[in-house]
Amino acid sequence: MPIVTHLHGGHNTQESDGYPEAWYLPRASDIPDGYARVGSFYEQFKMIFEDRFHAAWEPGTAVFQYANQERAATSWFHDHALGITRLNVYAGLAGFYxxxxxxADLPSGVLPGPAPKFGDPPGRHYYEIPVAIQDRSFSTDGSLFYPTSRASFDHFTGPYIPGSDISPIxxxxxxxNTMVANGRTWPTLSVEPRRYRLRFLNGCNARFLILKIVTDPMAPRPAAPVLPFxxxxxxxxxxxAPVQRDQLLTAPAERADVIVDFTSMPVGTNLYLINEGPDEPFKGGKAGTDFQPAAPGTTGQVMKFTVARPLAAPDRTIPPAQLTLPPFEPLGPASHTRQVSLQEQNSAVLRGVGPRMVMxxxxxxxxxRTPMGWSDPITENPALGATEIWEIHNSTKDAHxxxxxxxxxxxxDRQTAGHSTRPPEPGESGFKDTVIAYPHAITRVKATFDRVGQYVWHCHMLEHEDNEMMRPYRVGPR
Known part of the structure; x- marks a missing residue:
């Protein structure tokens, strides 16, 4: 299988970013004759890396250099091979970084800890826990199930390419139809009546999550939260500054670093992390009003918290309402505004069929609007050091x-079709690398492009990314 690793959230040189066409196959003896063993950018980036660091890439490998000079943050890594990212990530090629x-970090002891680390003895109590949330389906033998046919999506059974322009796969x-946290379906976490730091990652292929903590996982939705984030x-x-939130909306690839205070919960209490996002593409709005929430008995539940034991030691961490977070320096004024678009493409030869691709x-x-595919010429070319505003015009019916x-x-900010603007949401007041672009709206983000090279921007619904909703962009001269 082709692979190439992307450190999502990293600030790295182009040859270490995981460019989709820099994939490579393992050094194996059973690759048939005539198969390409590397992508079209592999050799170019190999030469750049070896010249920069005087270290070789052996056949069937790539070596990436991460300077780790970013702000302290919750990042993650995942496969980014062109056209099969959805499959490789679904199979498990993802993890926290x-x-x-x-x-830009806080001293030890201010926030809940410790976090898990390699070599820890069994039975150690953790108070900082990364939680990767994904949705998965399984075959009856326990293997992962992923649909092999377009018919699984909308029951369209053909004609496919070459009899039409619709891909069969x-x-x-x-x-x-199940929720998985850190590789386990509907797990239980035993906690103490104290504060915990939970680092949430929405690692789903396409599912938007709306997370709450409740006492009854089967209560009518929308449910009343019992503990805030x-x-x-x-x-x-x-x-x-810290933000108190009753629920967390997270799109695929977004992260939320939160503190949950179980101090007031008696030993023996059971609580549940539930999901009220829809079992279909998210279009914005409120659960129960604008869309049907996820099924309470399956995808509407993520994990269970059981206050299973008294305090093992006093909790000396600072209550979140009293926290002073590290200084935050916003970006300076932008020198250029760039307008980009999100669009769906339907079949040019068939009627009544869903989207053929997204672009x-x-x-x-x-x-x-001019839609473009992956192989079209680069149109986004910020100057090195430029600070730009990107206006993302979403003409589709879904959020991306x-x-x-x-x-x-x-x-x-965001601007609706009625031309009213609204500021960022409370959890968007810091730096981000992934943003929700709502349907029929303009989403504006500001960034400084301070590394020369060729990178990509894309929708992080992985099925969209794999079928043309990804574009290369270039920083500096071409």
């Missing part, structure tokens, strides 16, 4: 999580 230390989105960080590290593109000064490689950006 937690960066600590530096002036691409599903516009995937929604599993105190959000202290997003993708780019700590927020300017990115440009918007001209008259508002005309848009990820721009190499940078951490700030959300400026």
């Amino acid at each position: 937690l960066l600590r230390g530096g002036p 691409w599903n516009p989105e995937f929604f599993g 105190w959000q202290i960080g997003s993708e780019g590290g700590f927020l300017p 990115l593109g440009t918007v001209d000064r008259h508002g005309n 999580p848009i990820h721009i490689h190499e940078v951490q950006f700030q959300v400026v």
